[in-house]
Amino acid sequence: MVDVLVIGGGNAALCAALMAREAGASVLLLEASPREWRGGNSQHTRNLRCMHDAPQDVLVDAYPEEEFWQDLYKVTGGNTDEKLARLVIRESASCRGWMRRHGVRFQPSLAGTLHLSRTNAFFMGGGKALVNAYYRSAERLGVQVRYDTPVDGLELQDGRFVAARSKGQRFEARSCVLAAGGFESNLQWLREAWGQNERGEWPADNFLIRGTRFNQGVLLKAMMDAGADVIGDPTQAHCVAIDARAPLYDGGICTRVDAVSLGVMVNRDGVRFHDEGEDFWPKRYAIWGRLVAMQPGQVGFCIIDSKAIGRFMPPVFPGVRADSLPELARALDLPEATFLKTLADYNAACxxxxxxxxxxxxxxxxxxxxxxxxxxxxxxxxxxxGYALKPGITFTYLGLRTDETAAVRFGGAPSPNLFVAGEMMAGNVLGRGYTAGVGMTIGTAFGRIAGTQAARAAEPEEAAHAHA
Structure with a gap:
């Protein structure tokens, strides 16, 4: 029997495994995916949002706690637990030295991401490099890792973790950290959550999944069935408008089209439906997936002219080009007269x-x-x-309610040895909305807390009393 079992293989799980091992616990990590797909959604990330009161290597100027909190409060519309949000924010100020010790390297923000040079620290080599660095460090420290091991259920006794089950195998441990992601790859669950709209459409049938195909929500559902306290709305998610030609799973960041604030967005009827210039793109890019999901056919079209070229990160797929607006309308199969009137009205109003x-x-x-x-x-x-865009779900916000100790709660009472981190609890901080890099901040902060608490819960009683 190991001291700490970590279920999941992304950023939050790895932070928990490393912290627990550093605290002296024996650790086994179970990752659902094969080795080549390890890392969950973290492999598709680029940066984490960091509080800092003065310039710090790759971060310029200052990004104090209060400003970070106000940014988070604004994008969530106040749908956040301030105590836990501020805990995450403060943790973000001190985690990068620890990350470096485990092999993560940082770089200044690149052209096209300059809005983030003050607020976000970019990983050299992106999320894949971060995940690989953590796995190397974990293996060097003696963390056991099992790939192709999706957990399909837990054995619990009065809110206490006993064992996890996978493919007929049983894994006992003195404590456990759940960090197995949301349910975004479970298309049936998404369909049930979003239901049918007034047009008779099932919006989720037109969704693409930006992240890993392995986040089926099996463990989340098992915990809900076991009576764990839940937080969040199943339709709320990190939902971005992405290129409609993106693959169903694992399109990642390169399927994003960052030109929206430089042009106009119309639906398939050729009509605009939201303010494209509401705020800086890093604060607003994650609202557009949901906005597009509300449109007929769950599709939107980003329209730009040549003045916008070179002012945004070029997407992986080239857009549809035309020498005139009528020609573009025909190429995108948009109603020509309505489209031209929308553009004429917009141009006249500028x-x-x-x-x-x-x-x-x-x-x-x-x-x-x-x-x-x-x-x-x-x-x-x-x-x-013109770019045709569909909703791209990165991760869902429905999760397990927790507190500053990262404990899973049953009927309001914290479990003595079962903890949660990452997407499985992000809904405590993100009730809705998003601001760039905050998902990695939540995963890092709560992964580290959960790992520390799990190691403590695994200690013999007399040692735990000595710590207290």
Whole structure:
């Protein structure tokens, strides 16, 4: 029997395994995927959001706790547990030295991500390099790792963890950390959660999954059935508008189209439906998946002209190009007359200003609904480009309710030896909305807390008393 069992193989699970091992516990990590797909959604990430009161190597200026909290409060609309959110924020200030000791390297933000140079620390080599560094460190420290081991159930006794089951095998441990992700790859669950809309459509049938195919929510469902306290809305998720040609699973970050704030978005009826210039892209990019999900056919079209080229990260698939707007409407199969009227109304409403995509500039529309509040330039310089976009689900926010100790709760009472981290509890901090890099911040903070607490819970009683 090991001291600590960690279920999951992404950032949160690895942080928990490393912290528990550093605390002297024997650790076994069970990853559902084969080795080549290890790392869950973390392999698709790029950075984590960090509080800092002064410049720190790759981070410029300062990003104090209060500003981080206000950013989080704004994107969630207040749907967050302030105590746990501030805990995550404070943890983000001190985790990078520890990450470096485990082989993670950081780099300054690249062109196209400059809005984040003050707030987010980028991983050199991206999330895949971070995951590989953690696995190397875990193996060097003696953490046992089992791949192709999806856990399908837990044995619990009065809220206490006893064992986990996988493919007929039983894994006992003195304590356990659950970090097996949300249910975003479970298309049937997504379908049930989103239901049918007033047009008779099942929106989830048109969703793409940006992240791993292995997050089926099996363990989350098992915990819900076992009476664990739950938090969050099953339809809330990190949901981004991504290229409609992206694969069903594992498209990752390169399927994103970051041109929305530089152009206009129309639905398949050729009509605009939201303010494209509401706020900086890193704070707003994760609202567009949900907005598109509400449109007919769950599809939207990002329309730009040649003035936007070079001002956003080029996506992996080229857009549909045309020398005129009527030609673009036909190429995208949009109703030509409505589309041209939408663009003409938008162009006429644009007020002259000083365009600057690095600030909330004064280029806006007037007398237009919905407005475009910033970066509103007429779309009038050919060639024109259009991207068809669908909702891309990264991770779901339905999860297990927890507290500052990362304990799973049953009827309000914390489990003495079962803890949770990462996507399985992110809904405590993210009731809705998103701001770039905060998912990795939550996973890192709560992974480290859960690992420390699990190691402590696994100690013989007399040693635990000595710690207390």
């Amino acid at each position: 007020r002259p200003g000083t365009f600057d995509h690095t600030v909330l500039d004064d280029c806006r529309t007037e007398g237009l609904q919905p407005p475009k509040t910033h970066w509103a330039l007429p779309i009038d310089k050919p060639p024109f480009t």
